[in-house]
Amino acid sequence: MISRKIFPLFSLFLLLVVSLQTAVAQELSRSTQSALGWLKKMAEAPRRHNYSGTFVYYADGHIETSRIVHKAGPTGEYEKIEVLDGLPRIVFRNNDEMQCYLPESKKIYTEKRWFRKFFPDILPLPLDNVDENYSVKEIGRERIADHECQVLSLTPRDSLRYGHKFWIDTATGVPVKVAVIDGNQIIEQFAFAQLEIDGDIPFSQLKPNQSLISGEWETTKLLTSILGEGELPWQVKSFPAGFRKLIEMKRNLTEKPVLVDHIAVSDGLATVSVFIEPISKDAPSPVPGFFTSRGAINIYVRTLNDNKITTVGEVPLETIKLIGDSVVKKD
Template identity: 25%
Template sequence: MKQEKLPGALRRPNEYSSIGFIWLSAPIVILSISLLTSYAAEKTFDDAQDPRQLIQAMSESLRSLSYEGTFVTVSGSTVDTLKIIQINNGVAFNQQLVSLNGESREVFRNNELVTCIWPNSQSVITMKARERKSETGYDFKLNNNYEYKLLSDDRVAGRQTFVVEVTANDRERYSYRVWIDKETKLLLKSMSLEAGGLPVEQVMFTDIRFDHDITIDNVTDKLERLEYQVQNYVEPASVSYLTEKKVRFDLLPKGYRKISEMNHHMPTIAEPVRHIFLSDGIASISIYVQFGYKASEIIPVGYAKLGSITAYERRTDTDLITVMGDVPAQTVRAVAYSVNIEN
């Protein structure tokens, strides 16, 4: 699979705001996708040495802490370096991500809005921020697909860490190894592993600080100074044609379930695109369905891959289905062919 030969939806990001935003922003968004973005409820843990509880504490710290740091992502021969600033005072949430090598990119996120800036093309995309929430919080029943083991302590970015190995019980998901800061429970390093144990992708902080004087750029002031063209994506109004369509699944890979379903408006498409989010509690999969799709060009179906994110595109006679997630190739393909669209 070659990264440059992307499926149609991924090669036309202006027509697919959610897919295009993810792909064009990568590896910026890989921090939130690859670093085990499981769904955690706020809890107090009695035994910090229990690997499952460490994973749950780590998930909460990703959302609740304020910090500033630099991290690298390594996938094959590709290495990217990014800066992250996150401020969370319990009410307001602000985050800034900046690419430090390759194409210049910045992503700002707060409680209401996500803004992605590409200085090279002088373009800006904004969209409403969505908070992913589990109906039940972190569900250990979902995670019967993994085995958890606490390994020997280690150091990352000069800080002492717990090391937890999360081993998948089948080939429908990756295994992981994570390094969790002992003091704050923040995830400082993660490694996604194929079934044979080879690394798919690594993400690691090289430096990090938790000072109280952390500041973040004001995105509104920045956009006024830059005078870039801003493209806003807004939520669609209720569309009767779309609500009549139902997306069913004949047989999902073991352990995955639907977390949410919503419609996304795409600026060059008359009808919104359906987005369905699946998870097994650790791995996540997004399905985008464009109903009544009429291709203006011959678009190859098949795989695309970037780091641990794999995508697969499938066409029916009337619809275009794109599946992407931090899972192996056979899993996104199985999900794509399990989709059954009913009127």
């Protein structure tokens, strides 16, 4: 038995141990300023540098190869991404104006990009709240595609989001490889197999060639109407910790006969979209439940009265459901 004299000392010792453990845990969870600096450099670099190369996307046993050419200059950004596997798809971009060519069906879809999320330009600016939701650490250097890279890990502070790992070119900040991680498992990955940065890129490489645009093509303009705060008749009543609303829109999506209400949500890194559309009497009834498209993207569908609510995002199913179930119609 601990004597009365020893007990206060023993209690004080336990208190010091617990305090020390708490301080160490807090220190371990705090992102370093140099790591956050690398993250900021990575967010800015794809918009400021010329680059061209071939990258590979991998998820769920699926591999897809694409070729990219990107030019940055006084008039903004120009880009061409060509998918080299499966059905041909070619995307041309001038700043936020995009054109997607589908040569097999002779269709062109044009759209104004409302959010940046195409490898290697995958981080938003400004980088809000990232440190609140993820612990960012430098974990060494590796050579990827003949580029010396700084490796960063982003460990989520809860179960509501996935982890990430970035390999960043040390000279320019351009990401060379990106992995999305669920626990210890890589569920999605982009990686350059070949990459040249800051080379000269003529504008001829960034325009559709004559063979591509010959013949009759059907052009569809996908419109996005940005709305003011609270203009939609819908709201996400309760956000999961760390998430906030980015924007409200009305959009005409591919193959949709009516405009779709769209609410975009983010935690500063991951993005979730909520689409609300009336259920057509002539269409088959939607099937509520969970669906996984590929990699980090999960889908959750529910119905509310005569509306279909589809929640899509690069977050775990738990988070998708929390957001989707919080969507209500305003009184």
